[in-house]
Each structure stands twice: as structure tokens, then as C-alpha cells.
Amino acid sequence: MLYSTTQMHIPDGFLTIIVSLFCWLITIGLLAVAVRKTNKILGEKQVPLMGIMAAFIFAAQMLNFPVAGGTSGHLLGGALAAIVLGPWAAMLVMTAVIAVQGLLFQDGGLIVMGANILNMGLLTAIVGYGLYRIASDKSTNTRLIAAGTAAWLSVMTGALATALQLWLSGTARLDIVVPAMLGVHVLIGIGEALITVAALAFIFRTRPDLLDESSASMQGSRAWIYPGVLVTFLVVLLSPLASTSPDGLERVAKDLGFLRTGSPLPFHVIPNYTFPILGNTPLATILAGALGVLVVLILGWLIGRALRTRNS
Numbered sequence: 001m002l003y004s005t006t007q008m009h010i011p012d013g014f015l016t017i018i019v020s021l022f023c024w025l026i027t028i029g030l031l032a033v034a035v036r037k038t039n040k041i042l043g044e045k046q047v048p049l050m051g052i053m054a055a056f057i058f059a060a061q062m063l064n065f066p067v068a069g070g071t072s073g074h075l076l077g078g079a080l081a082a083i084v085l086g087p088w089a090a091m092l093v094m095t096a097v098i099a100v101q102g103l104l105f106q107d108g109g110l111i112v113m114g115a116n117i118l119n120m121g122l123l124t125a126i127v128g129y130g131l132y133r134i135a136s137d138k139s140t141n142t143r144l145i146a147a148g149t150a151a152w153l154s155v156m157t158g159a160l161a162t163a164l165q166l167w168l169s170g171t172a173r174l175d176i177v178v179p180a181m182l183g184v185h186v187l188i189g190i191g192e193a194l195i196t197v198a199a200l201a202f203i204f205r206t207r208p209d210l211l212d213e214s215s216a217s218m219q220g221s222r223a224w225i226y227p228g229v230l231v232t233f234l235v236v237l238l239s240p241l242a243s244t245s246p247d248g249l250e251r252v253a254k255d256l257g258f259l260r261t262g263s264p265l266p267f268h269v270i271p272n273y274t275f276p277i278l279g280n281t282p283l284a285t286i287l288a289g290a291l292g293v294l295v296v297l298i299l300g301w302l303i304g305r306a307l308r309t310r311n312s
Contacts, residue, residue: 009108079128094121
């Protein structure tokens with residue numbers, strides 16, 4: 001049984017200051033648009049759903065799954081969030097998740113957080129939603145196939161963006177890092193597609209109104225909130241089973257020899273998604289995951305509530 005996760009967002013040191021600042025500019029610009037768009041179109045049903053989606057994605061990202069060659073991957077969730085919430089609200093949800101992962105769990109650097117948000121949260125939401133939208137008026141099976149394809153492509157887009165940033169930073173050669181990143185994420189993207197399709201299939205069977213963009217408010221009761229929270233915490237309980245193999249970026253960094261250029265953060269709160277006082281035990285991982293879920297759940301809900309209040 002495995003008791004820890006080995007997620008690795010881009011750490012400080014992989015990218016130059018110039019590339020990091022450029023990514024921050026793009027990220028801030030897109031988030032400004034996302035806030036403005038969400039403020040105009042946010043429906044009442046999306047407010048609690050933003051919190052639930054943020055919590056579920058955070059929990060699911062703790063479950064690294066093994067892929068070929070001693071490598072692991074984990075859900076990004078940008079496509080799933082965009083399909084359920086729309087692309088603009090999804091960007092805000094993904095930003096909340098990635099920010100909490102960096103600040104509370106030291107997963108990824110601070111200077112490069114703009115790049116992490118851009119690659120894993122914003123580009124995945126745009127690409128995932130754009131492709132899915134083409135089939136949004138088709139049959140359920142067609143929509144699920146489109147969603148799986150969109151999820152896979154979103155992972156490849158994030159991997160390509162990361163590879164280009166590493167090249168622009170002089171960290172790795174373009175002709176080496178691009179095929180390396182895309183090669184390992186081809187398989188990780190399949191896992192992303194399967195998880196996305198499974199989650200959407202469940203929603204289609206139980207609460208298809210959540211995916212009805214023409215509905216501005218939730219139909220019926222909000223009893224779905226409690227099952228959503230329950231499923232999220234059940235996922236957290238499985239987190240000790242996560243694969244400890246290096247994830248896609250860490251594997252590429254090790255193989256290409258730039259892993260040691262990463263700089264650790266100068267502070268530690270809950271490193272590696274475990275409470276150090278409890279040691280490397282399942283309980284330490286579960287409690288850390290539960291705390292993270294609560295933080296992003298509240299943060300996602302607060303973002304939705306604040307925008308909804310302004311909209312009203």
C-alpha cells in the first residue's frame with residue numbers, strides 16, 4: 001500500500017523570470033475576462049456547484065494513477081470543470097485549486113504559479129470546452145465521446161505549453177522536450193479522458209439539469225450538494241492508494257537532467273499533502289486531503305457567491 005502522492009507542478013527554477021512574468025500577464029488577463037464574464041452570466045445553481053467542483057478536482061488530483069514506464073499521472077480537471085460550469089467559471093475554480101495547492105501544500109513554485117494556472121487551469125478549460133461545445137446539441141453518447149476527446153486534448157495542450165515554456169527558458173532543447181512531454185502525456189491524457197467521461201456519465205444519469213446551459217437556476221431541491229460532498233470525501237479516503245511514481249513532468253525533468261534546477265519553497269505548511277507530525281501514514285494523507293477539500297470548497301463557494309451578489 002502506498003501512502004504518499006508525488007504530484008509535481010512546475011517548481012521555481014524551471015522557468016526564467018521573464019517567461020514566468022509573461023505567463024503571469026497572460027494568466028491575469030484571462031482571469032480578468034473570466035471574472036467579468038462570470039459576473040454577467042453566473043446562475044444561482046453554479047454558486048454551490050463551483051465549490052463542489054473545486055473540492056472534487058482537488059481530491060481527484062491527489063489520486064495519481066500509474067501509467068507505463070514507472071510514471072504516474074493525475075486528473076487536471078479543466079475540461080470537466082468547463083463542461084459542467086462553462087469555461088469562465090471553470091477558470092476561476094481551477095485557479096482556486098492550483099493556488100491552494102501551491103500555497104498550502106507547496107505543490108509548485110510561487111514565481112511560476114502563473115504558468116501553472118495557465119497550463120493546467122486556463123488552457124485546459126478553453127480547449128476542453130471549445131471541443132465539447134461542438135457536440136453539445138448531439139446525443140448523450142456523442143457528447144461523452146466529445147468530452148473524452150476534449151479532456152485528452154486539454155492534457156496535451158497543457159503539456160505542450162509547459163514544454164514550450166521550458167524551451168523558452170533555456171531549460172531544455174525544443175526538439176527533445178516537446179516529444180518527451182507529449183509522449184508521456186499521451187497516456188496520462190487517456191486517464192483524464194476516462195475520469196472525465198465517467199464523471200459526466202454519472203451526472204447525465206442522475207442530474208442532467210446540471211449540464212443544461214439554458215437553465216439559469218437549479219431545478220428542484222439542492223439535495224445533490226450532499227452526495228457531491230460525500231463523493232468528494234470518499235475520493236480523499238482513497239488518496240493513500242495513490243501511485244508514488246514520478247508524474248509526467250517529473251519524469252521528463254529527471255530523464256532530461258534538469259530536475260535539480262528546481263528550487264524548493266522557503267516555507268512549508270503541509271508539504272507533499274501530508275501532516276509531518278503524523279509521519280508518512282495513510283491518516284496523515286487523508287487528513288491533509290480533507291483539509292484541502294474544505295479550503296477549496298469554501299473558496300470556490302465564496303468566489304461564486306461574491307460574483308453572484310454583484311450580478312444580482
